Amino acid sequence: MLLLIAGTTEGRVLFHRLKGTGLKLIATSLTDYGINLLNGEGDSNFEAVKGSLDKTGLSQLIEEKSITKIIDASHPFALEISKHAMDAAREQGVVYLRYERSPLILPENNLIKRTDGFQQAAEEAVGFGRVIFLTIGVRNLQPFVSTAEKQEKNIVARVLPLESSLKACRENGLQPSQIVALQGTGSKDLNKELFKFYQASVLVTKDGGTTGGTLTKIEAALELNIPVIFIQRPNLDYGKNVYHQMNKLIEQIINNEK
Structure with missing residues (x-):
């Protein structure tokens, strides 16, 4: 077995x-x-x-x-x-x-900032404008929410449309206007429209590999000249x-x- x-x-x-x-x-x-x-x-x-x-x-x-x-x-x-x-x-x-x-092979671009953890990513993200767009799942929302509150920044989190994900968002203090519940990787154009609609100042994502559409999100952000905080895999x-x-x-x- x-x-x-x-x-x-x-x-x-x-x-x-x-x-x-x-x-x-x-x-x-x-x-x-x-x-x-x-x-x-x-x-x-x-x-x-x-x-x-x-x-x-x-x-x-x-x-x-x-x-x-x-x-x-x-x-x-x-x-x-x-x-x-x-x-x-x-x-x-x-x-x-x-x-x-x-692991994901990143394009060479000065807009991409690599970090080694979620807390470091949160501290970096607040320096890039008003709206922090997260595509990191829901298990590590807390460092971003607490850091953003201190700096009077806004969080937008893209998560799976599952009750468990929505519950985690609510428990971390996110309001409905801060939650994008969407299944699937989505096209580059869809990601660009989401970033524009929510007026994203910075994208925070993590190295989940080629599965999950991470590269598509990064490419969409770069085409809009939006900085990317990329969380590298833990060792x-x-x-x-x-x-x-x-x-x-x-x-x-x-x-x-x-």
Whole structure:
């Protein structure tokens, strides 16, 4: 039995690619939305588990389901779940495999400012005008909201149209006029119109890789001469079993399970 930490596009693609191989698979996702997408695939060898599993929860799942491998396809910024997965795999003596989406290759432009964390990005962003346009998800809104309030700046956050995302925005004090709830990457032209409509002074985004339309957002901002604060990936040692090519990861899984 394999345990797939999904919740990303790659996680769903991995599940789809492994379908029909005869391998049994359990996949985890944080949200009902993610679970529904996985369940929609309809495979008798597949089980979906909702929730954020800590090391203890993962260890219990490994024992109960006789897991032989953990496949970590979580987001590059989801450090805690990856740490828990590696710890649980090590303690339970199972193999840990990491699929790491390739980092984004940025265009050369003086308008792009690289930062190493959300607090640093927030402190940089307030120096670029009145409206800070965020495309960073909802888990790290607080540094931007608190820093913007002190500097009398305005926050606009583009988030997924999920109740959990809207709740996080409300809990961080954002008003409806500050929330853009939109699914999908969107075209460059759509992003340009959003930046113009909300009069964005600076775009803050993070290195989620080529998936998610980050480069399209950056290109839209640059064409409008809007500065970009780019949050680089945190450093985490995933060990030796890290794959950047999905085909090689799938080949490794299949060859060692059959």
